[in-house]
Amino acid sequence: MSMDEKKIRLRLEHISQSYVVKNEVRCAVDDVTLDVYDNEFLVVLGPGHCGKSVLLNIIAGIEKPVAGQMFLDGGRLLKSDERIGMVFQKLALMPWKTVMANVEFGPEVRGVAKGERRAAAQKYIDLVGLTGFEKAYPNELSGGMKQRVGIARAYTNNPEILLMDEPFGQLDAQTRYAMQEEIMKIWEMEKRTLVFVTNNIEEAVYLGDRIVLLTRCPGRVKQVYPIGLPRPRDTVDPQFLRIRKEISQNTDLAL
Amino acid sequence: MGDIQESADRLGNAERVALDQGRKKKTTYFYMMLSITGLLAFLVLWQFAVMTNLVSSRFLSTPLEVINLFVVKLSDPFPDGEVLGINILSSLNVALAGFGLAIVIGIPLGLFMGWYRGFDAFMRPIFEIVRPIPPVSWIPLTIVWLGIGLQAKAFIVFFSAFVPCLINAYTGIRQTSQVLINVAKTCGASNFTIFYRIGIPSSFTMVFAGVRVALGNSWATLVAAEMLAASSGLGYMILMGRQFARPDIIILGIVVIGSIGVIFTFLLGRLENRLLGWKRL
Ligand SMILES: Nc1ncnc2c1ncn2[C@@H]1O[C@H](COP(=O)(O)OP(=O)(O)O)[C@@H](O)[C@H]1O
Numbered sequence: 001m002s003m004d005e006k007k008i009r010l011r012l013e014h015i016s017q018s019y020v021v022k023n024e025v026r027c028a029v030d031d032v033t034l035d036v037y038d039n040e041f042l043v044v045l046g047p048g049h050c051g052k053s054v055l056l057n058i059i060a061g062i063e064k065p066v067a068g069q070m071f072l073d074g075g076r077l078l079k080s081d082e083r084i085g086m087v088f089q090k091l092a093l094m095p096w097k098t099v100m101a102n103v104e105f106g107p108e109v110r111g112v113a114k115g116e117r118r119a120a121a122q123k124y125i126d127l128v129g130l131t132g133f134e135k136a137y138p139n140e141l142s143g144g145m146k147q148r149v150g151i152a153r154a155y156t157n158n159p160e161i162l163l164m165d166e167p168f169g170q171l172d173a174q175t176r177y178a179m180q181e182e183i184m185k186i187w188e189m190e191k192r193t194l195v196f197v198t199n200n201i202e203e204a205v206y207l208g209d210r211i212v213l214l215t216r217c218p219g220r221v222k223q224v225y226p227i228g229l230p231r232p233r234d235t236v237d238p239q240f241l242r243i244r245k246e247i248s249q250n251t252d253l254a255l
Numbered sequence: 256m257g258d259i260q261e262s263a264d265r266l267g268n269a270e271r272v273a274l275d276q277g278r279k280k281k282t283t284y285f286y287m288m289l290s291i292t293g294l295l296a297f298l299v300l301w302q303f304a305v306m307t308n309l310v311s312s313r314f315l316s317t318p319l320e321v322i323n324l325f326v327v328k329l330s331d332p333f334p335d336g337e338v339l340g341i342n343i344l345s346s347l348n349v350a351l352a353g354f355g356l357a358i359v360i361g362i363p364l365g366l367f368m369g370w371y372r373g374f375d376a377f378m379r380p381i382f383e384i385v386r387p388i389p390p391v392s393w394i395p396l397t398i399v400w401l402g403i404g405l406q407a408k409a410f411i412v413f414f415s416a417f418v419p420c421l422i423n424a425y426t427g428i429r430q431t432s433q434v435l436i437n438v439a440k441t442c443g444a445s446n447f448t449i450f451y452r453i454g455i456p457s458s459f460t461m462v463f464a465g466v467r468v469a470l471g472n473s474w475a476t477l478v479a480a481e482m483l484a485a486s487s488g489l490g491y492m493i494l495m496g497r498q499f500a501r502p503d504i505i506i507l508g509i510v511v512i513g514s515i516g517v518i519f520t521f522l523l524g525r526l527e528n529r530l531l532g533w534k535r536l
């Protein structure tokens with residue numbers, strides 16, 4: 001990789017998070033230090049309940065860490081920032097709004113004129129392959145389509161950094177593969193810095209420029225794997241399988 | 256049966272749609288006929304019970320007599336002093352004033368209390384004291400304050416409708432999904448924007464349930480209030496029916512009250528369908 005591709009966009013320094021439940025301190029994220037480079041596809045891989053969602057929520061400004069600092073382009077990051085967008089793990093569409101209204105929600109809230117935000121929303125609705133479903137309600141869509149709406153919404157906010165919290169976790173295997181290809185295509189067309197959380201090793205190796213492997217709860221960085229494989233990646237390629245095996249031997253993830 | 260096609264594979268889409276619609280229509284029609292039959296059977300039984308003196312006609316008039324009285328009462332103010340139309344209007348006036356006020360005050364109050372903790376802490380003690388008081392027990396005090404006019408009764412109706420409006424709005428907005436709140440946060444929305452763009456729509460289902468309870472309450476309380484303090488209205492008409500020993504007047508009053516309740520519920524259902532139409536998809 002050339003030098004300017006290695007520009008650091010987001011930096012986490014000693015981020016920790018804990019909760020007090022019934023007078024007991026429960027650590028969820030422990031001393032995570034991490035750099036995210038410009039336009040990279042960074043995958044955060046970890047077992048269930050290890051603090052992956054908590055980490056993303058902290059980056060998104062939804063919750064405050066008990067310790068640590070974050071920097072976006074060198075400036076302190078203290079709360080929700082428009083430059084950071086998020087696709088949520090749980091289905092997060094407003095059921096009373098159409099696909100179009102859900103997707104254009106961000107710019108609408110920020111007071112962007114109707115024509116302009118419609119155009120932006122339409123662009124990403126088309127990009128995720130939902131053309132023709134603009135007037136549909138979330139209840140009418142399949143799980144995969146709902147997640148596409150979530151992705152289109154996040155892109156329509158036009159963030160520089162996009163966080164995705166196990167976006168395909170609730171999809172069936174078939175749809176999951178299709179969506180992985182899809183997200184790869186979208187990322188290549190609309191370059192953004194992407195932080196993608198998953199508990200699926202294959203998904204991680206298929207997608208990531210780098211994989212950050214977290215430990216069991218509380219989440220700590222166990223190891224960082226740069227994945228140099230060319231794209232599109234082949235999940236049965238010997239190289240692919242070798243990396244996959246190497247990671248799985250280093251983790252408690254069930255595969 | 257006649258609607259089974261011998262060669263279904265040759266049916267076009269349009270034909271299939273027509274077939275399906277035809278079947279659905281038949282089913283709807285069948286159940287509607289059953290409902291009508293049930294209602295008619297009830298009326299016939301009632302007519303029969305009075306005519307055969309199973310129930311004395313001094314206590315119960317027949318459906319036919321009630322229908323007859325309905326027509327007469329449209330233009331005859333006897334015995335309570337007002338024609339039926341005026342009584343209905345008078346009752347509606349009070350009910351809608353009290354009910355409308357309860358909606359306009361109760362729902363926003365509940366929504367704000369449910370969303371803003373400080374406001375909740377501030378309002379809650381007052382509300383908790385007022386809440387268990389049966390609305391009818393305000394009647395003597397309101398007569399002292401406001402006499403027996405529209406204001407007095409509207410005030411009592413207001414109380415009966417206010418409590419369910421507030422409680423349901425409060426509970427409804429409390430159930431707003433945290434994920435949706437987070438979505439709005441990452442979209443750059445302020446707390447107030449999240450309140451009215453996410454919180455309020457999320458509360459709609461509960462709010463409607465509350466409004467429905469409030470509607471029932473206000474109608475019931477209204478009639479009670481009119482029996483105690485009024486000079487016109489359906490409750491007053493019923494009371495006069497008792498004083499003049501006219502069961503037909505009482506029953507006419509009851510039937511009209513019931514019918515108006517049904518109409519209200521129907522209208523509310525239509526409004527709900529329009530606002531919460533996405534639920535049926
Ligand atoms: N608000 C909270 N209060 C208490 N415990 C929490 C809270 N949020 C998360 N946790 C705990 O932190 C741990 C990590 O959660 P999470 O980040 O959701 O896991 P995952 O890696 O599966 O996304 C879990 O054990 C969870 O119960």
Ligand SMILES: [Mg+2]
Nearest residue numbers: 052053089166
């Ligand atoms: Mg999670």
